[in-house]
Amino acid sequence: MAVELQMPKLGATMEKGTIIEWLKEEGDQVTVGEPILEIMTDKINIEVEAPSQGVLLKKLYEVDSEVPVLETIAYIGETGEEIVEKTSNRNVQSEVVKEDNNTQAQQALNTTVSTKTLTGKIRRTPAALKLAKAHGIDLHLVHGTGPNNRIQVRDVELFLEGQKAKITPLAKKIASVQQIDINTLQPSSTKIVKEDVTKELTRNKSNSVSYNGIRKVVGERMAQSSATVPHVTLHTTIDMTKAIELRKMLLEKILSRTGFRLSYTEILIKSVAHALMSHPMVNASLNGKKIDLHSDINIGIAVAIPNGLVVPVIRNADQKGLLELTVESKKLAKNARENRLTTDDFSGGTFTISNLGMYAVDSFTPIINQPESAILGVGRIQEQVVSVDGAIVSRPQMALSLSFDHRVIDGAPAAHFLTDLKEILENPYELMV
Amino acid sequence: MRKITYAEAIREAMTQEIKANEDVYILGEDIGIYGGAFGLTNGMEEELGRENVMSTPISESAISGVAVGSALTGMRPILELQFSDFITIAMDNIVNQAAKLRYMNGGKGSIPIVVRTPGGSGAGFAAQHSQSLEAWTAHIPGLKVVQPSTPYDAKGLFKAALDDNNPVIFYEHKLLYGLKGEVPEETYSIPLGKADVKREGTDVTVVATSIMVHRALQAAEELEKQGISVEVIDPRTLVPLDIDTIVESVKKTSRAVVVYEAVQRGGYGAEIASLINESEAFDYLDAPVVRLGGKAVPMPYNMNLEKQAVPQVEDIIIAVKSTIAPVTI
Numbered sequence: 001m002a003v004e005l006q007m008p009k010l011g012a013t014m015e016k017g018t019i020i021e022w023l024k025e026e027g028d029q030v031t032v033g034e035p036i037l038e039i040m041t042d043k044i045n046i047e048v049e050a051p052s053q054g055v056l057l058k059k060l061y062e063v064d065s066e067v068p069v070l071e072t073i074a075y076i077g078e079t080g081e082e083i084v085e086k087t088s089n090r091n092v093q094s095e096v097v098k099e100d101n102n103t104q105a106q107q108a109l110n111t112t113v114s115t116k117t118l119t120g121k122i123r124r125t126p127a128a129l130k131l132a133k134a135h136g137i138d139l140h141l142v143h144g145t146g147p148n149n150r151i152q153v154r155d156v157e158l159f160l161e162g163q164k165a166k167i168t169p170l171a172k173k174i175a176s177v178q179q180i181d182i183n184t185l186q187p188s189s190t191k192i193v194k195e196d197v198t199k200e201l202t203r204n205k206s207n208s209v210s211y212n213g214i215r216k217v218v219g220e221r222m223a224q225s226s227a228t229v230p231h232v233t234l235h236t237t238i239d240m241t242k243a244i245e246l247r248k249m250l251l252e253k254i255l256s257r258t259g260f261r262l263s264y265t266e267i268l269i270k271s272v273a274h275a276l277m278s279h280p281m282v283n284a285s286l287n288g289k290k291i292d293l294h295s296d297i298n299i300g301i302a303v304a305i306p307n308g309l310v311v312p313v314i315r316n317a318d319q320k321g322l323l324e325l326t327v328e329s330k331k332l333a334k335n336a337r338e339n340r341l342t343t344d345d346f347s348g349g350t351f352t353i354s355n356l357g358m359y360a361v362d363s364f365t366p367i368i369n370q371p372e373s374a375i376l377g378v379g380r381i382q383e384q385v386v387s388v389d390g391a392i393v394s395r396p397q398m399a400l401s402l403s404f405d406h407r408v409i410d411g412a413p414a415a416h417f418l419t420d421l422k423e424i425l426e427n428p429y430e431l432m433v
Numbered sequence: 434m435r436k437i438t439y440a441e442a443i444r445e446a447m448t449q450e451i452k453a454n455e456d457v458y459i460l461g462e463d464i465g466i467y468g469g470a471f472g473l474t475n476g477m478e479e480e481l482g483r484e485n486v487m488s489t490p491i492s493e494s495a496i497s498g499v500a501v502g503s504a505l506t507g508m509r510p511i512l513e514l515q516f517s518d519f520i521t522i523a524m525d526n527i528v529n530q531a532a533k534l535r536y537m538n539g540g541k542g543s544i545p546i547v548v549r550t551p552g553g554s555g556a557g558f559a560a561q562h563s564q565s566l567e568a569w570t571a572h573i574p575g576l577k578v579v580q581p582s583t584p585y586d587a588k589g590l591f592k593a594a595l596d597d598n599n600p601v602i603f604y605e606h607k608l609l610y611g612l613k614g615e616v617p618e619e620t621y622s623i624p625l626g627k628a629d630v631k632r633e634g635t636d637v638t639v640v641a642t643s644i645m646v647h648r649a650l651q652a653a654e655e656l657e658k659q660g661i662s663v664e665v666i667d668p669r670t671l672v673p674l675d676i677d678t679i680v681e682s683v684k685k686t687s688r689a690v691v692v693y694e695a696v697q698r699g700g701y702g703a704e705i706a707s708l709i710n711e712s713e714a715f716d717y718l719d720a721p722v723v724r725l726g727g728k729a730v731p732m733p734y735n736m737n738l739e740k741q742a743v744p745q746v747e748d749i750i751i752a753v754k755s756t757i758a759p760v761t762i
Contacts, residue, residue, distance in 0.1 A: 125720060126715050126716050126718045127716065127717050128719060130717070145758070146757075147755065147758070147759045147760075152720065153719045
């Protein structure tokens with residue numbers, strides 16, 4: 001009997017395929033696995049192979065035809081064989097049933113022949129579905145041998161057996177240790193071998209994560225800022241000798257009074273706030289046709305959280321001492337990491353500090369946290385050999401990078417601010433003034 | 434154990450019950466000297482007296498009316514209808530009176546009657562004497578419906594039917610009257626609502642009633658030779674129906690064929706098929722549940738045609754195979 005060649009269903013969402021090219025003509029001899037035609041889905045082009053040996057008896061569709069999945073597109077059989085087309089066959093049978101729905105034979109037939117075409121759905125029994133689900137088998141891959149090619153339990157069992165047989169013991173062991181579902185593996189040859197499993201392992205590692213939620217918000221805001229704001233970044237290096245001394249002196253005191261350790265971040269916040277007091281243009285936002293010069297100095301601190309980045313804000317940082325700043329910034333950072341920040345904690349920032357000093361980062365060019373006009377990027381503190389008053393000495397150095405919005409701030413005033421900031425950080429006792 | 438026929442088993446049951454309980458009596462047409470249309474009451478009048486074996490005029494309406502009335506007064510009548518086709522004439526008394534009186538009187542009074550009647554085809558009795566109308570009565574709330582397939586079941590189920598305080602329609606099969614089987618002499622009762630696994634198997638469950646039980650068993654033997662193991666279940670009573678036994682079997686075999694002699698369309702097999710689908714067996718089904726019933730034709734007089742109109746052994750074989758693989762005819 002002639003074998004049907006069907007439009008394959010290549011994915012769960014595939015509903016139809018387009019015939020691009022016939023690689024065989026009617027009357028051509030074909031062998032199993034030989035490409036017969038090429039089809040296109042909305043994702044890929046692929047060759048459809050012959051399911052059996054014989055002669056391509058009939059092509060049912062021309063090039064450029066769109067054909068629903070699982071629909072017959074050609075017949076393969078023996079030369080001269082008469083094709084009983086399924087559709088006409090069905091009609092004949094349903095007519096017979098209508099004519100005489102009482103004969104016993106027809107009743108039996110009636111139960112085995114459906115008059116409906118099942119498009120895009122898999123014909124399977126409840127028991128077959130249950131078994132397939134239990135083993136995580138995609139029924140699209142199973143060939144049904146029941147009435148109307150319905151997939152029955154034995155077909156699923158056969159499929160399972162076939163799968164079991166086609167894996168090497170080593171591959172099976174690795175798969176079980178790594179908790180990889182063998183059924184999802186694509187064997188590169190006739191058997192699933194070790195390489196197939198390890199390939200799946202590496203593939204799994206590079207699995208994508210979804211781009212949504214906070215990740216998407218951060219991404220879109222960064223892209224927008226980068227694309228719409230003319231960024232200029234100024235770099236400088238700070239000698240941190242005295243700042244380190246200051247921290248050492250206050251560390252124990254603040255720790256004993258608050259339970260928190262003073263970090264360079266707080267010294268940076270205090271210094272930046274102090275510098276901003278005399279540079280209102282840096283503490284500003286472009287707001288349509290005017291530039292808002294903020295009276296408050298609210299410093300945002302960029303905090304990394306598992307899937308993104310948040311910037312909680314310390315308000316009126318210029319009016320707070322290092323002790324207060326330590327308590328507040330530690331609490332905000334903790335809340336940020338525990339996802340407990342409120343919208344109030346995020347809003348109202350006028351300037352942002354992004355500190356990567358805890359990593360092996362010397363310096364970087366931060367992207368402005370709009371609508372603010374500037375952001376300070378902080379690198380790590382490193383002992384470096386420098387020349388001081390003609391002597392070669394080793395000093396702890398830290399790089400600062402100030403990115404600013406050139407629409408609001410020009411190079412000179414920004415440089416002036418950065419210079420003042422350097423002055424403060426290198427002589428932190430000035431903060432006492 | 435001694436072997437007696439299906440007819441003898443029922444006669445023995447009736448005789449024993451009448452002797453044991455003075456409230457029990459039998460009434461029907463020609464049941465006295467003539468011994469009934471199929472000889473079920475042969476010798477009973479002589480043995481038990483005309484008060485206990487009461488011949489009546491030819492009026493099913495009158496017979497059923499008397500039965501319902503005397504049941505209300507405390508008697509336990511056995512009512513013989515010569516052919517189950519004639520239940521149509523007794524229908525008002527059975528459906529509108531017997532089935533409902535206890536309910537409509539708030540549980541006061543009861544209608545303990547057994548309507549015994551032969552159904553089915555195979556004897557060349559033509560369209561008015563060969564029907565299988567059990568689905569009609571099974572449809573009516575208040576009626577119980579019994580279809581024994583063996584002499585043993587017939588005697589035991591008859592006792593249970595007679596002991597029941599509700600009207601029971603007891604369908605015998607005229608082709609089974611001569612069937613012999615082992616039957617104990619003493620009285621015993623087979624509870625209504627308990628199916629019997631007549632043959633155990635693993636591949637397909639065949640639920641068959643009355644004479645179809647025997648054809649299903651023959652089909653099962655033939656299929657066994659072809660490597661298909663068939664479990665045959667005889668519900669024995671349609672109301673109440675032992676669906677649990679059927680469901681358990683289908684869970685084991687994953688396939689079900691329901692075989693009955695009545696016209697397939699609207700028959701009781703549809704009820705059984707539907708109950709299987711609605712049960713927990715659904716997830717175990719590896720093929721649609723198949724009904725195999727009689728054809729929608731008045732029963733032909735010609736015995737060859739008559740045979741064609743109801744399921745035969747070969748039809749059951751085809752139906753069973755159709756649940757496993759495509760059947761080419």
